[in-house]
Amino acid sequence: MRSFFCLLALPLLLTGCASKSETPTGGQAALESDRPKVALIMKSLANEFFSTMADGANSHHQEHAEQYDLIVNGIKDERDLSRQVGLVDDMVAAGVDAIVIAPADSKALVPSLRKAKEKGIVVVNIDNRLDRDVLQEENVSIPFVGPDxxxxxxxxxxxxxxxxxxxxxxxxxxxxxxxxxxxxxxxxxxxxxxxxxxxxxxxxxxxxxxxxxxxxxxxxxxxxxxxxxxxxxxxxxxxxxxxxxxxxxxxxxxxxxxxxxxxxxxxxxxxxxxxxxxxQYGDQLAVFGIETALQLIEDPSATADDVETPVDLVTAESLAESGTQE
CATH class of the missing domain: 3.40.50.2300 (Response regulator)
Structure with a gap:
């Protein structure tokens, strides 16, 4: 497994745009451009962790908007698996180049993601790892970018x-x-x-x-x-x-x-x-996944390895030492 720290040495290839609604952002303008099109599909944007993830992708987009387009989607309820499956199907139909997904369920999303890969779409799994046994049953390999x-x-x-x-x-x-x-x-x-x-x-x-x-x-x-x-x-x-x-x-x-x-x-x-x-650095987790997806778009022959990202203990003492603001 490659270390997260390997990511820090990679060239900055990323951009993004994000929203806190279920309605995808990036939309038609993104789909009509010639830049690589990456769809970020998350779980409930009512959960601050995932809205923070979207904000992190948006911030990166503002710095690198000329390099790729990002369409951000999220579901309202983390238990709404059918809606998340529908979002994957929608992004396949829209012709995106990559899907970066935090799946609401480790098993239910695998068949739809296999179909996406069969269409030539790069798929990267973030946050919640897809089930290894189901991936094997579906005969599909999808890299996981996220913490232990x-x-x-x-x-x-x-x-x-x-x-x-x-x-x-x-x-x-x-x-x-x-x-x-x-x-x-x-x-x-x-x-x-x-x-x-x-x-x-x-x-x-x-x-x-x-x-x-x-x-x-x-x-x-x-x-x-x-x-x-x-x-x-x-x-x-x-x-x-x-x-x-x-x-x-x-x-x-x-x-x-x-x-x-x-x-x-x-x-x-x-x-x-x-x-x-x-x-687990939610503001950067989508960015780590997007960077991996863009590398695979640029070099389809590259090995799609898992990438372990950091996870750290947070206490009153660590917050005081870091000076983190509320």
Whole structure:
């Protein structure tokens, strides 16, 4: 696997434009130009992580607009798999040169992406890794550009474990269970808790959603009043857990951790409402994928290797040291 740092030495080939709506930007003007046409297809743009991803692509476009065109799409609900499949089909019909996709499901998108590749379209997978077994069944190879989610979650879990003692009880808010990144974050959390001798007494999927996490976390607190911490597989669910903990009057004795480093959770870390999260550099993740896609457009014979991007622990101390602004 190539390191992320190899990307830093590559020539800047990127451009982009982005939007926070489901309506694609770049549109007809992009499709009518002679520049390479790249479609960025994301999950829910209601989630700050993905709107930040779109903003990062847009910022890069402003610096390199003469080099390629970018059409940005997103779905309103991360569970709307049929809509994301439809977006892939739409971009194939539009004749784009590449699709960079953060799939809402690790399995369901593979057949449509195989069809895109059969049309000669470059496909790059970001954020949530496509299922290896399904890729093999479909006889298709698609490079993954993104972080090691299990390692990132273990960093967060290990940090939480320093505030717990052996035998303490915790609960986990999982992402969508058919998403590889959700599975890997769960594995990282469980590994850290097992190594620390901490007991996971409840682990349920809130499907990445804040409101659902609020409801489930409230139920967890009611059923297991002795839990000491909640590990949320993304920051939206961590925000839901904050609300549940506050409603239960337990803000002072329940630790919460998340994953994604959105601005609202940075503020919560500073305020002591969240202990830690993981930063997978959402503002650059689409850019990493686009750069890979443009290399493959320029040289179709190039090997489409996976690219591991960074993921770092974020705490009150690291935020203070970096001077990150809210």
């Amino acid at each position: 989610n299990q390692a990132g979650a273990k960093k967060v879990g290990d940090f939480l474990a320093t505030r717990l003692k052996e035998g303490d009880k915790v609960a986990i808010l999982e992402g969508i269970r058919t998403s590889f990144n959700g599975q890997q974050r769960l594995a990282g959390f469980n590994q850290a808790m097992e190594q620390a001798g901490v007991d996971v007494v409840s682990s349920q999927s809130a499907e990445w959603e804040m409101s659902k996490a609020n409801t489930i976390a409230a139920s967890m607190l009611s059923e297991h009043p002795d839990i000491k911490a909640i590990l949320a597989a993304n920051d939206s669910m961590a925000l839901g857990a904050i609300a549940a903990v506050k409603a239960a009057g337990r803000s002072d004795d329940i630790l919460i951790v998340g994953f994604d480093n959105i601005s609202a959770v940075q503020a919560a870390i500073r305020e002591g409402k969240v202990l830690a999260t993981a930063d």
